[in-house]
Amino acid sequence: MRISSFFYTLGQGIKNLGRNKWYTLASIATIGACLFLFGIFYSIVTNFQNVVKTAEEGVSITVFFNEGVSEEQILAVKSELEKNRPEVREIEYVSADVAWEGFKEEYLGEYADGFTENPLADSANLQIYLKDVSMQPALVTYIESIDVVREVNRSEVTANTLSGLNILIAYVSAGIIIILLLVSIFLISNTVTMGIAVRKDEINIMKYIGATDFFVRAPFVVEGILIGMIGSAIPLVIIYFVYTHAIEYVGTKFTMLSSILNFLPVEVIYNKLLPISLAIGIGIGFLGSFATVKKHLHV
Structure with a gap:
């Protein structure tokens, strides 16, 4: 791809966000809400797994x-x-x-x-x-x-209980992640579909003058990726401050609980949460927009 084509595609993708701003905001808000819930759930599960692991080490x-x-x-x-x-x-x-x-x-x-x-x-x-x-x-x-x-x-009962907890955590985590992915992809698909409808005349003109398939489709895919990226970045910032202050609050107000539950530092949580959330956000943005473009935009 030439540099000029790259910047055109990126620019059109950004413009698409503004053309359908209410759908864009709805998609970003929903993805953000989904990934916020995912981040909170991930933080809780990771800390719980740490507690289980610590308990296992004593068995x-x-x-x-x-x-x-x-x-x-x-x-x-x-x-x-x-x-x-x-x-x-x-x-x-x-x-x-x-x-x-x-x-x-x-x-x-x-x-x-x-x-x-x-x-x-x-x-x-x-x-x-x-x-x-x-x-x-x-x-x-x-x-x-x-x-x-x-x-x-x-300690047969203890071992069975801890093993059962690990299996339960794995199944619950997988189920929640799948639900979040499906909801987010559905919303991005709706946003891109609206974008295609709004730009229908412009797309027909581009096709008429000989624009390539990639040149027509790429801006919509970029739009989906940008929605996913923004939707994942916002909850990451919020969760960082929520988690940090929650640890400080529990440590100050509930000293007995904090001595039992050894909360992981926010840096440890974000070592995996940051790349996972960004990958999920960008991934569902790409998949949702790509599938929609392929279905509704015949060039």
């Missing part, structure tokens, strides 16, 4: 061993699991002495002084933390097949 499997199993044998099991089980994130070896000290501190307090020997002499264990708690059943089955293992304790 562990405790492996106890048969009486008389040496520390070397336990460490050998630890090494084997670290090498051959990709779902394992971290394994901690807890000796019998450490287990006894922890038990005394948590349950006995000053009454522990009456014990001269360690009653938990065979309580050495492995604390296993997973990368994904949904893989817990498979790992537990494998560990239970090891000869020296006596018992495996796991």
Whole structure:
């Protein structure tokens, strides 16, 4: 494309925004509202996923061993699991002495002084933390097949709940995104259709004097892209200030809640929200206008 054609196409696309200003404003407002809701939803979901991830990191499997199993044998099991089980994130070896000290501190307090020997002499264990708690059943089955293992304790209810929450979040997110996309594309399609109707005589003249298909269609596609770009930029600015002030407000007014919910910094949220929102806005602008031009503008 020549530079002159590029600037003509861009200029006509901008003019189209003004020719159908009420439809343009309606499309921008609707896309902006949709992407604002998407941005708010994304921020909430991302923070919720962070809470779930933090909770998952605290879920562990405790492996106890048969009486008389040496520390070397336990460490050998630890090494084997670290090498051959990709779902394992971290394994901690807890000796019998450490287990006894922890038990005394948590349950006995000053009454522990009456014990001269360690009653938990065979309580050495492995604390296993997973990368994904949904893989817990498979790992537990494998560990239970090891000869020296006596018992495996796991947080099955917690693991199932966290896995279920992750699946629910994924389905809800996908459903909302699809609805937002369909609504936005529909509105852009209506705006471009009106633009074609308004410029019908001008388009016929351009066709009569030999204008190419691209030369006629491109301004309408540019119009859709500009609508999508503007419609995505506005809510991004609003969400930035809303999210920042919301974190400050919750941190100041609800200190107990803020200690439980560790909100992600706005920069972390926008590392993905910014490109995703712009891509969605520009993408639906392009798709909506391109499909409409192809359907209604026969050149």
